[in-house]
Each structure stands twice: as structure tokens, then as C-alpha cells.
Amino acid sequence: MPLRLTPTFRDALAASDRALAGMWVCSGNATIAEIAAGSGLDWLLLDMEHSATSLESVLAQLQVAAAYPVTPVVRVPWNDPVTIKRVLDVGAQNLIVPMISSADEARAAVAATRYPPAGVRGVGSALARSARWNRVDDYLADASAHVSLTVQIETTAGVAAAAEIAAVEGVDAVFVGPSDLSASMGLLGRQAHPDVVAAVHRVFSAAKDSGTPVGVNAFDPAVAEAYLDAGADFVAVGADVALLARASEALAARFVTGRASDRDSY
Numbered sequence: 001m002p003l004r005l006t007p008t009f010r011d012a013l014a015a016s017d018r019a020l021a022g023m024w025v026c027s028g029n030a031t032i033a034e035i036a037a038g039s040g041l042d043w044l045l046l047d048m049e050h051s052a053t054s055l056e057s058v059l060a061q062l063q064v065a066a067a068y069p070v071t072p073v074v075r076v077p078w079n080d081p082v083t084i085k086r087v088l089d090v091g092a093q094n095l096i097v098p099m100i101s102s103a104d105e106a107r108a109a110v111a112a113t114r115y116p117p118a119g120v121r122g123v124g125s126a127l128a129r130s131a132r133w134n135r136v137d138d139y140l141a142d143a144s145a146h147v148s149l150t151v152q153i154e155t156t157a158g159v160a161a162a163a164e165i166a167a168v169e170g171v172d173a174v175f176v177g178p179s180d181l182s183a184s185m186g187l188l189g190r191q192a193h194p195d196v197v198a199a200v201h202r203v204f205s206a207a208k209d210s211g212t213p214v215g216v217n218a219f220d221p222a223v224a225e226a227y228l229d230a231g232a233d234f235v236a237v238g239a240d241v242a243l244l245a246r247a248s249e250a251l252a253a254r255f256v257t258g259r260a261s262d263r264d265s266y
Contacts, residue, residue: 005136009043009094010148010172012071013213016042019228020215022073024239025061028053032240033061037068044070045236048087049077049098059090059129073150079105081112085121088113089128093146096175100151103164110170113147115140148172150215154180159199162206166214173213173234176203192223204231 012020022043025033028051036044046061047053053061058074065072075096076083084095097109111119123140125131130146131139139146149170153162154177166174178191178200187193200216207214208231215234218224224237 008148020234026051028057030060034064037065037070046074084112091129096150098152101155101157106165106168155184162203166207166210166212174207176216
């Protein structure tokens with residue numbers, strides 16, 4: 001029977017007349033993912049690289065997010081065809097592959113998302129949620145239309161190769177990671193350093209020249225606004241764990257530290 005899958009991140013970027021704002025979900029918790037999915041943000045980054053998020057929790061998060069007008073994007077832990085295959089098979093349509101530093105690495109990521117002869121993705125559509133257990137007509141022939149690939153540039157080598165990476169056929173967007181980029185530049189933890197910002201802008205220019213949408217991670221609102229003004233097509237502006245950390249610290253400052261100080265003044 002015919003069954004349409006949801007629009008991809010590539011489709012969402014192409015259809016939007018403004019930059020798309022999203023947030024990370026690092027907790028791996030489906031309830032938190034559902035709360036974030038209903039927030040009004042455009043996209044969610046479900047992270048498998050720097051969290052304990054498992055394949056099973058990715059599946060649960062995709063299932064709850066499906067009820068909301070948000071685009072979930074899964075960041076796999078590495079440019080590994082086996083992991084990419086499994087994440088696609090549980091129904092992820094949108095992937096971010098981290099640490100892409102060359103056009104060859106970008107081409108390998110593309111190949112991992114595509115069935116032969118265009119790529120190396122293993123065929124298991126009858127067994128997998130990706131094709132809704134063979135309920136999506138012509139899924140094998142049209143699978144690449146249901147999948148979008150974003151590659152993450154976060155090294156000095158990646159910045160130098162940004163033009164070639166962005167031009168690789170099958171790369172739908174480029175995402176810049178200032179944290180690892182700053183470390184690669186010898187500026188660990190200094191994402192807002194002028195040299196790091198300049199490197200991000202070089203990636204922006206390279207991607208724009210090739211017509212490839214480009215985004216960036218920026219939790220500081222002022223930095224995010226500056227990148228939006230510089231032409232970012234999508235920005236990740238927060239994370240579930242960071243929001244909870246800061247909010248719980250604010251509660252402690254008000255009701256623990258603050259009230260203790262009040263008592264001390266009596």
C-alpha cells in the first residue's frame with residue numbers, strides 16, 4: 001500500500017524562508033524528546049555521539065517526535081556504515097555524521113546512506129521500520145529521496161576542505177561544530193574566539209558558494225544571533241541537559257544559597 005514518509009531535513013531547509021532553530025536532546029529520554037518536540041522549535045538533534053543514547057532510545061524518540069511538526073535529526077557517533085545502516089533501519093530519515101574532514105570522508109558517509117550500486121547500505125527493508133516493513137511503495141528504489149545527510153565539519157582540516165566537502169553529491173547540508181573546531185585550533189573551550197568564528201565563517205562561505213545549506217551549533221544567544229546574521233541556514237540553540245543544568249542551578253541559587261544567606265544576615 002502507498003505510505004508517505006515525512007519530509008526530510010533537506011526538504012524543510014528548502015521550504016523555509018528563514019533559518020531553522022533547533023535543540024539537542026542528549027538525555028536519550030523519550031519523554032524529554034516529546035516535550036522538546038512540542039516546543040515549537042523546527043528541529044531536534046538526537047545525539048548518539050556524546051551521550052548514552054542507544055539505538056533503542058533513538059527509536060523511541062523518533063516515535064514520539066512523529067506526533068509533532070518537528071524534524072528529528074540523529075547524529076551518529078562516527079562515520080561508520082554499520083551504525084548508519086542500523087540508525088536508518090529504525091526509521092531515522094535525517095542524519096548528521098560528525099568529524100568529516102575531507103571529501104573522501106563525505107563520500108563514504110553518502111555511500112553508507114545509499115543502497116547499491118550507489119552505495120553500501122545493507123538491504124533489510126522487509127525487516128525494518130525505515131520502509132515500514134515493506135509498506136512504503138518502491139522504498140528500495142527511492143530510499144535516497146527519504147533520507148537527508150548533514151556532515152559536520154569540526155577540524156582545521158575540515159575547514160580547509162569545506163568547499164570540496166560541501167560539493168560532494170549527496171551531502172544535503174553542512175553543520176559546523178565550534179567546540180571541536182576550537183580544540184583543533186589549539187583554543188580548547190574558546191568557541192567564541194575571533195579565530196574560531198572566522199573559521200566558521202570560512203565554512204559558511206564555502207558552503208554558500210556550492211549552494212549547500214550550512215548551520216552551526218551556538219548555545220550563547222548572542223553568538224547564535226551573530227551567526228544567523230552571517231547567513232546560517234540552521235542553528236542549534238540549546239540542549240536538554242544544559243537547560244536542565246542551568247535551571248536547576250538557578251533554583252539552588254535562589255532557594256538554597258540565597259535563603260542560607262538570608263538566615264546568615266539575621
